[in-house]
Amino acid sequence: MPGQCKDDSTCKKKAPGYACVSVQTTRERVRDVKQCLPNVNTGDTCTGTTPGLCPSFATWPTTYKSISAVCAYILPDAKCAEDGDAKKRGTVNCLELPDDSGDTISVIFGCVDSLVREKRLLFEKKSTSDKLAKLLDYPTIISKMCVNPNASDILCSGQGTCGPKNQGSLNFTCLCNVGYAGKFCQRIDSNRCTNEGQCAAGTCNLSKQECECEEGTTGNQCAFCDPSSPKACNGKGSCNLSATRMPRRLSVVSGSMPVSSTLQKSNTSEKSTTNSKGIDPQSNTNAGSAMMRSQNGNTPEGFYGTDQQGGTCMCSRGWNGAQCDRSPVQNSTTTPSQESTSGARGLQATHALISTLIALALFN
Incomplete structure (x- = not known):
């Protein structure tokens, strides 16, 4: 998995100044929730007495x-x-937060x-665990400060960390990954x-x-397909430069959720649009070379905007994903169109059987 690490030594081999940062979780079927992040000693990463980014x-x-x-006080x-x-x-440097009684935590x-x-982690307001629980109501803080009301399934759109604005602050906000x-x-x-x-x-x-984008993809953050490449859309769809608000099933950035987007081919700057999940993108005009470098204001799944050079994939039947890279899946359930087709075939079979029975009766 991209950026996964076991310890700091794993990250130091990748690039100078990187450290292995873990996320504490109690979810089932996940382990080694650790990722290499930069500048652990210069304030960009959530650790010790410094707020910052998490994986x-x-x-x-x-x-x-x-x-x-969440970059949390723990x-x-x-x-x-x-x-x-x-x-x-065996000791660590700590921060001191004042509590309601005048003491410190x-x-x-x-x-x-x-x-x-x-x-010891994210407390409910009414928890009696200790003083920190009385000081911080994490569920309320998170929902008010870091959740887009129109895309509430993941904090900070999956490209940032919900954390305090500065050391000692109880006001939380979305701290964005570089590039967002x-x-x-x-x-x-x-x-x-x-x-x-x-x-x-x-x-x-x-x-x-x-x-750096794989062949067939292009744009800032490798967001779109490259219409000039024979490998666009994984060979399982077409790369379109123009589309008009059609539903898309998404997965890469904000999970699988139905949203819609508007992309227009143009040689001039265009107004950005807000999609049905509240995404408010902004295109830019930083030019670059095809496939391996930035072109113009491209947007990945879950992040939408107008674009001048990149496109969006229209996948062949049975394939999905931003680059049509998800294999067909045999579902036990049927869609309304499948039900309609199945029903029509069943009716035709019934008519054929009745005709056969009538013919046999006549001959007998």
Whole structure:
């Protein structure tokens, strides 16, 4: 899985300054929820006494996609180092948060799955676990600050972290991955990347911090298909430059959810649109070379906008996904059209049987 790691040594081999950051979760069938993130010592990553980004799993398997990380104040397992003293072995540097009674609570930052509701992690307001639970009502904070009301299935559109605005703050917001912007990180801002799991249909080159797209895909964050490539849409569909609000079943960024998009071919700048899930994209005009570099303001699944060069895949029957890369699946249920076809065939068979019986009766 893109960017997955076991420990810091795994990440240091990928690029200087990267560290292995884990997300605490209690979900079943997931393990090693760890990812290489940059600049762990310079303030960009949620760890220790510094708020920042946590791993995001937009391009990981479905089981992981719905994990939304919160950069949370948590109670440390180790003892906090005393103020003014050199850090002793087995201790950690902590923050002190004032509580309602005038005392302080010693905490550190940690990445926690938003669904966790256990002791020492994300508390309910009425929990009696300890003082931190009385100070922070995480479910309310998260729902008010980090959930797009029109796309509530994942925090910060799957391309950011819900965390405090600054050290010691109780006001949370969406902290966006590099390359994304907007209140809910719903808008592509550039082709830059620092997370191997963020480029929709490509890979983040950690040394260059830039998305590099697989042949057949193109655009900022490798968002769209390349109509000039014979490998567009995985050979299982057509790459269209123009479409008019047709439903799309999505998976790469914000999970499988029906939304609609508007793409128009143009040589001039265009107004961005807001889709049915509240995505408010913004196109840009940073030109680049085909396939391996940024072109113009492209948008991956779950993030929509107008585009001048990239296109969207129209998949052949039985295939889906942003690049028509999902294999056909035999479903036990049928669609209304399938039911109609099946019903028509059944009726024809019934008529044939009746005709045969009548013919036999006449001959007898």
